Amino acid sequence: MKEVLRFDNVCMHYHTKQGETVAVKDLSFSVKEKEFVGIIGPSGCGKTTLLSLAAGLLTPSKGKVENGGVSFGYMLQKDELFPWRTIEKNLFLPLEIKRKCTDENKARVLALAEKYGLKQFLKSYPSALSGGMRQRAALIRTLALDPNVLLLDEPFSALDYQTRLSVCNDVYAIIRNEQKTALLITHDISEAISVADRIIVLSKRPATVTATHALDFTENEPLKRRENKAFSAWFELLWRELNA
Amino acid sequence: MKDKPQYTKEHLLYLRGLKRKGLLVNAVRVAVLALLLIVWELAASLEWVNPFITSSPSRIAACIADLYQNGNLGAHVFTTLWETVVGFCIAVGVGYLTALLLWWSEVFRKIAEPYLVVLNALPKIALGPLIIIWVGTGSKAIVFITVLIGLIVAILNMLNGFMETDENKILLLKSMGASKWQILKKLVIPSSLPAFISMLKINVGMAWIGSIMGEYMVSKAGIGYLIVYGGQVFKLDLVMSAVFILCVLAAVMYAIVALVEKLVIKNR
Incomplete structure (x- = not known):
């Protein structure tokens, strides 16, 4: 599999009147095509900075981020649906931004909405949807431009635990179905183990890679992985590494 | 045509209570204004106050x-x-x-x-x-x-x-x-x-x-x-x-x- 994203000794410094903050230091890792990589780290370690660097929204102070010209879709902690737009209009938003509002593209987005159970809500406003359905709509909006790589910034942290488990199962099934490369940032170790092919552990700020683990689960379904005996062993190992 | 939604008896009672409360608030608002105008008019016509200074609703x-x-x-x-x-x-x-x-x-x-x-x-x-x-x-x-x-x-x-x-x-x-x-x-x-x-x-x-x-x-x-x-x-x-x-x-x-x-x- 070819590499779609590569961080080479990346450093990111923020400058304010109060001083300079080093968010990320000498960070190196790569992500291969169709791989699902989970990145875990303590709160405030620079995880979101890392995603912004990957998406090209920030330029590194030092080092290089290579993405080989692939396209990215960004999914944030909250669904960030626009309350004044219907679900259909929210799903078309990326097409409008990129001026790709063709009938063909719209039909593709509507087909995704139908496939993943949003058809009946297309003319509704976000306020009429449950938290889980809203996250599903946010994912389909992210998929609207058919991006090569999905950048997921703690996408379920705003949901309650029960909803998170069920939505996480649904949403990651969609991502696997659509055969997307994904980079998940989370502080939830369980979530990372339940979905990722590989987990990268970051240190406290400034973030550097302290460990990388390829997970050897045969199941890809998050809920089934949680039932696997190896799940708790991985959890303990990652917990120790995070708190080292 | 849209079907009329079917509500339970409790819900209908709740809606009726809500409507009654709304009507009551509006009725009190009107009553306060009417009372104010009547008292003002009476005070002026019975010369409890000087109508030249305070005027009155009829004036x-x-x-x-x-x-x-x-x-x-x-x-x-x-x-x-x-x-x-x-x-x-x-x-x-x-x-x-x-x-x-x-x-x-x-x-x-x-x-x-x-x-x-x-x-x-x-x-x-x-x-x-x-x-x-x-x-x-x-x-x-x-x-x-x-x-x-x-x-x-x-x-x-x-x-x-x-x-x-x-x-x-x-x-x-x-x-x-x-x-x-x-x-x-x-x-x-x-x-x-x-x-x-x-x-x-x-x-x-x-x-x-x-x-x-x-x-x-x-x-x-x-x-x-x-x-x-x-x-x-x-x-x-x-x-x-x-x-x-x-x-x-x-x-x-x-x-x-x-x-x-x-x-x-x-x-x-």
């Missing part, structure tokens, strides 16, 4: 009827209404565009900040003599004062609304490759609609303050003129009538803005 009604019959009512109302509406529209329009400009450029915003703070704190009435010299004593001066009073409030309110745009939504649009113009059009303007409505509501009051204050200073017609004239010749029925007409006009203008609010942001 106010007679005064308004008199103004209507001699053809002055329409002219005075139209004059004030025109000055208020024109001043309101200019203040809202220019204020909105200036706030957009300030949102767009951080440098421009920082430069303008101290000027806006000082202009907001300045009592605009202090500029009255200057305005009369610069613009003259006609309707133009009154519109100018109305604009001056509403403009800074409009700018500050709208700028606040624009600056409160959710940073995460901006990040989302940036991740889609949106330009600043697209962020403004797709996110900042629609998300600041509640701030816009709130600014309209505030400016309705400001516009009336501006036009009446302007008429106190320089007018030959209008509701403010009637109040000043009535006060000078001790026709307090006329003053009270003018204030009553002013209340009705301000309430109507506010109701129009409230209706716009209902139509525009019903889905949020």
